[in-house]
Amino acid sequence: MRLPPSQARALPGHAIGTVAMPRPEPLPLPEPTGRDRFPDAPPSGFQAVAQAPVSTFSIDVDTASYAFVRASLNRNALPPPKAVRVEEMINYFPYAYPAPTSPEEPFRITTSVFPSPWAEGRKLVQVGIKGYAVAPESRxxxxxxxxxxxxxxxxxxxxxxxxxxxxxxxxxxxxxxxxxxxxxxxxxxxxxxxxxxxxxxxxxxxxxxxxxxxxxxxxxxxxxxxxxxxxxxxxxxxxxxxxxxxxxxxxxxxxxxxxxxxxxxxxxxxxxxxxxxxxxxxxxxxxxxxxxxxxxxxxxxxxxxxxxxxxxxxxxxxxxxVPIAKDVKIQVEFNPATIAEYRLIGYETRALRRDDFTNDKVDAGEVGSGQTVTALYEVVPVGGARTMPALRYGAPPAAPVAGSSDYAHVAIRYKRPDAETSRLIEAAIDPSQEAKTLAEAPQEARFAAAVAAFGEILRGGAYTGAFRYPDVVRLATGARGDDPFGYRAEFVGLVRAAETAAALAPAPR
Known part of the structure; x- marks a missing residue:
């Protein structure tokens, strides 16, 4: 109906002189399902040190994969295997690594070697990095x-x-x-x-x-x-x-x-x-x-x-x-005298070519103030049970460094946030950093291994053998340590949830 001019009012979406009707808010769309898209990067396999002794990758401090996995499990559904990026699962958690004391060298490297929890005769090599923490008032x-x-x-x-x-x-x-x-x-x-x-x-x-x-x-x-x-x-x-x-x-x-x-x-x-x-x-x-x-x-x-x-x-x-470094790359060279095979756990979407490491034009990851980054390698020691037979016509093993008992050499390249030329930090991994039993391994390394195992199982368990969710719970519970925000306790709960989760999320109603 028409209103008299004296009563007409202008309202959003209506001409003067018409009856005022509120503009309806759009109804929420039905919750979609099955259209999530993830990078297609199959898990990396073992490499023979004799043929490929060097592993190079960009650092990764993303945490999206862990939170997506949690959201799936909270819906009582296992996440799609492609949604699981093991390095993001591991790096969701802060680790109590020793910190650098000066911004002049913004990273400190911590390494350890210990028995693999899921494969007898193999070992895990942990590379942990702690970034310099900028004081909030000086950011x-x-x-x-x-x-x-x-x-x-x-x-x-x-x-x-x-x-x-x-x-x-x-x-x-x-x-x-x-x-x-x-x-x-x-x-x-x-x-x-x-x-x-x-x-x-x-x-x-x-x-x-x-x-x-x-x-x-x-x-x-x-x-x-x-x-x-x-x-x-x-x-x-x-x-x-x-x-x-x-x-x-x-x-x-x-x-x-x-x-x-x-x-x-x-x-x-x-x-x-x-x-x-x-x-x-x-x-x-x-x-x-x-x-x-x-x-x-x-x-x-x-x-x-x-x-x-x-x-x-x-x-x-x-x-x-607040970034403390950009274009951060890691390169690990394994010693053929001590290590026969290795595989980097995760980082498939961050892999770099060997020559990318020294090329300052190649983009890599950013690290923020005080962040920790962890990488795990699973290795087969020389004399251990190989995962692949020797090549009939393969090149002879690389000559070992005279007198060297090192397992590997770690190098990190980074740029300051305002620089275009990289700097180098190096460290050796040697038997002095090895724990003879899993129980003797550093607490932070054991917890990282538990998270890695969980991610590997969610991706199909191609390398974790008979190691299952209850084993992950035991390993993580024994290495939970100081947990002020409850992140590690929550992790244990998610592993238990995965035991009973459905293989597919139910269709929305």
């Missing part, structure tokens, strides 16, 4: 752009509402030194908040709270606008970073993975890095998120709960936001 200023996916696929309660909570938590770790801008994207992208001092907390919170999910996913245009805002607020001595929060379902505009990676890589060269926070399950494009984070010199995390948001953005805020 550089932050120029942050929150790039938020507000497409229809983000309407679920574990998506955009959780994004808002997560970004609000991150805001608590910022101060007057810092600036925040917000870009949202759905069918099109737009600036929600121009660069604003973090001290204007209520203004930023209001912008976050106003975000609503509707429309398609023009992620490429969102990235372009977010980087433009980061350039607008760029400070040479600050941390300049785009923080992307999405389920990764880019379906409008630029959707080519290679195009997006190239764009992010070019922006990385200007000093603007990219971190990725993944949300949702059922259509989560983990493969794209991992690729963008790697190209952007940033970490990828998966936020499945408010507690996970608190871990990543509050408890670990300094390491999440």
């Amino acid at each position: 550089p200023a932050a120029n942050l752009v929150f790039l938020v996916d507000t497409s229809g696929s983000m309407a679920g309660p574990n998506r955009l509402p959780l994004v808002k909570q997560a970004l609000s938590l991150l805001l608590t770790k910022l101060d007057a030194r810092d600036k925040v801008a917000i870009v949202s994207y759905a069918g099109e992208a737009g600036t929600v908040l121009p660069p604003t001092p973090a001290s204007e907390r209520q203004k930023i919170l209001a912008a976050i709270e106003g975000l609503a999910a509707r429309g398609g996913t023009a992620g490429g245009e969102g990235l372009r606008q977010a980087y433009a805002l980061a350039e607008q607020g760029f400070e040479a001595k600050a941390v300049n970073r785009v923080v992307l929060a999405t389920d990764g379902d880019f379906n409008l505009g630029i959707t080519s993975r290679d195009e997006l990676k190239g764009f992010v890589a070019r922006k990385r060269a200007t000093g603007i890095f990219l971190s990725v926070l993944g949300f949702g399950m059922g259509n989560h494009n983990d493969a794209l998120m991992q690729a963008l984070a790697q190209e952007g010199n940033g970490a990828a995390a998966y936020i499945d709960t408010l507690n996970e948001a608190r871990k990543v953005l509050v408890e670990e805020a300094t390491s999440t936001l």
Whole structure:
């Protein structure tokens, strides 16, 4: 009906003089299922030291895989094997390695050797790295752009509402030194908040709270606008970073993975890095998120709960936001006099060629303030039971170093965040670092081995033999140690949950 002119009111979405009806909020889309996408990288196998003595890989401090595995198990479903990246499972946990004492040499290497828990006669070689911790009060200023996916696929309660909570938590770790801008994207992208001092907390919170999910996913245009805002607020001595929060379902505009990676890589060269926070399950494009984070010199995390948001953005805020080194690479050379075969557990998506190690043009991982990184190798000692027969026409074994009883040599190359020339740190792994029994191995090494075994079993258990979930529980429980936030206790609970989880998630109703 028509209202008299004296009673007419202008309301959103309605012409003056019509009956005011509230614009309905879009209904949440049904929770999708079965459309998650992961990198296709089969587990690495054993290598013969005589033919390939050198292992080279980019460092990885991402934790997305562990949180996704947890989200699956909390739904009483085993995760897809491709979703399990063992190095991200291991590196989800902090480890009590000795710390460097000076930022002049920002890493300290810890190594150990001990019997494999799952294969008699084999050994595990642990390489642990602890990064220098920057004091919160002395950290550089932050120029942050929150790039938020507000497409229809983000309407679920574990998506955009959780994004808002997560970004609000991150805001608590910022101060007057810092600036925040917000870009949202759905069918099109737009600036929600121009660069604003973090001290204007209520203004930023209001912008976050106003975000609503509707429309398609023009992620490429969102990235372009977010980087433009980061350039607008760029400070040479600050941390300049785009923080992307999405389920990764880019379906409008630029959707080519290679195009997006190239764009992010070019922006990385200007000093603007990219971190990725993944949300949702059922259509989560983990493969794209991992690729963008790697190209952007940033970490990828998966936020499945408010507690996970608190871990990543509050408890670990300094390491999440403040890099101490970029393009960090590890190269391990095994001694053919003592080691016959080896395999690197995990890091399949981070493998590098041998000559990439000394090539400063090759991109690699970023490490944040105070972070720890762990890598495990499973090795067959000389004289042990080989996993592969010797080649009939193979080259003779490499000549051992005269008088050397070392197991391996570790080298780390890194660049300071503002440098383009790498530096080198080296260490030897020798019998003095070996524990004769598993019980004598360092506590942190035993816990890392338990997590590695769990990841390997979830991927099919090709190398863990008869070692099963109860064995993982026993090993992890005996190495839990100091656990102030309960992460390790939660891990034990997840292993128990995996014993009874269904092979597939039930279809949504």
